[in-house]
Amino acid sequence: MNCRHCQALLSPLRDGDLVGSEAAEVTSHVGSCAGCGRVRDELDRMVAAAASLASPAPPDALWARIEARLDPPVRRPSGLRALLTMPRLRWLVPSLAAVSLAAVVAGLAARALRPPAPSDDVLLRDAQAQFGQAEEHYLQAIADLRVIAARERDRWPEARRAAYDQSLAALDRTLLQHRDLAHARPADPDAQEQLFGSYRREIALFQESLLRSAAVDP
Amino acid sequence: MHAVYQRYHRRVFALTARIAGAQEAEELTQDVFLKAFRALDKFRGDALLGTWLYRLAVNAALSHVSRSRDRRKVPEEVLESVPAPPHPSAVDGDPRIRERLEAALRELPAGYRAVIVLHDIEGLQHEEIAEILGCRIGTSKSQLHKARAKMRGLLGPALAGERSDGNGNGNGNGNGNGDRRGASEL
The missing domain is CATH 1.10.1740.10 (RNA polymerase sigma factor, region 2, helix turn helix motif)
Incomplete structure (x- = not known):
């Protein structure tokens, strides 16, 4: 084996792609040839250095930019729509429509409240009334979904039931805390948004659980 | 998502x-x-x-x-402007070799660059690289070996550094033609 041939096979040898007599021949040649040994060392150093290169870091705001470019149907994909297309769950439509309405009303009210104008009592009262209305919608939707989920729950495997119970209990606890806070500070938009966030998370739990249930047994 | x-x-x-x-x-x-x-x-x-x-x-x-x-070509001067590391034993830990490696990467043809990035930098296996590149596993391997050869050619002086082969001539070989050949022969 000459050096030219040997050096052409050093990279395959390094990666374990050479076997049998060819591998033995290259190894033997490198062991006795300082030039080829040096080429092998250089190759090793180069590959080691490549492996040690630090990855370029993506900017922190990258996800926000991607999210901003997502089409609405992609950003809010199938959750509610998927539920509504399942025959067994179609009668959920009124509750889920109420949820959507509540979200819109809550959004409008939040806009009216932030920043609150101390001199504009009318605006403040109006916003609080809208929050109250939104909360009613949320509570009604949650009550309906809770009943449906409780009915479906009996059909779930033990482990899923336990996980669901645990998640729901944790969300209920948080929701109560946020509700107390929001009611104690009716003019505080952060407290109101926190409360509605809790409502939405609980609704999302019901929605996800029901979707899974329907996917297993449509 | x-x-x-x-x-x-x-x-x-x-x-x-x-x-x-x-x-x-x-x-x-x-x-x-x-x-x-x-x-x-x-x-x-x-x-x-x-x-x-x-x-x-x-x-x-x-x-x-x-x-x-x-296309942003990295002129040879850019590679030359990054000093070679003083001694090969320090190569892996020396930031200068990594700088030269980054510069040499940009010099490689894009296809070679892709396979080196996927295998040697990101550590993917040829099976997955072949899936990613839409080629056979054998093609992925042969492209990698060619890419490394090209890369070594670009990095040659940096990799050789001030190394001597320990017997004073740096050209030892087993058959009388052991002069250091171009990386394209790797």
Whole structure:
């Protein structure tokens, strides 16, 4: 084996792609040839250095930019729509429509409240009334979904039931805390948004659980 | 979707940055994830999803490179301006070799760059690289060996450093033609 041939096979040898007599021949040649040994060392150093290169870091705001470019149907994909297309769950439509309405009303009210104008009592009262209305919608939707989920729950495997119970209990606890806070500070938009966030998370739990249930047994 | 992004965005960004350039990486990464999210329902299983995303990333980067009219060539002077490390034993830990490696990477043809990035930098296996590049495993391997040879040619002086072979001539060989050959023979 000459050096030219040997050096052409050093990279395959390094990666374990050479076997049998060819591998033995290259190894033997490198062991006795300082030039080829040096080429092998250089190759090793180069590959080691490549492996040690630090990855370029993506900017922190990258996800926000991607999210901003997502089409609405992609950003809010199938959750509610998927539920509504399942025959067994179609009668959920009124509750889920109420949820959507509540979200819109809550959004409008939040806009009216932030920043609150101390001199504009009318605006403040109006916003609080809208929050109250939104909360009613949320509570009604949650009550309906809770009943449906409780009915479906009996059909779930033990482990899923336990996980669901645990998640729901944790969300209920948080929701109560946020509700107390929001009611104690009716003019505080952060407290109101926190409360509605809790409502939405609980609704999302019901929605996800029901979707899974329907996917297993449509 | 955010979970998918969280899991894969670093590597997608790194692939696009290394293949197409750091300036282009953010835009390309956005395009990759937007394209992926719009077709996400086609995929089942995490491994396939990752491979598919990397394939989108590599294709986007390679397309960008081939479209780009003002391909950023790294002139030889840039490589020369990064000093060679003083001694080869320090090569792996020496930031200068990494700087030269980055510069040499940009000099490589994009296809070679892609396979070196995927295998030697990102540590993917040839099976997955072949999936990503849409080629056979054997082709992935042979491309890697050629890419390394080209890379070694670009890095030659940096890798050789001030090394002597220990017997004073640096040209020892087993058959009388052991002069240090071009990296293309690797």
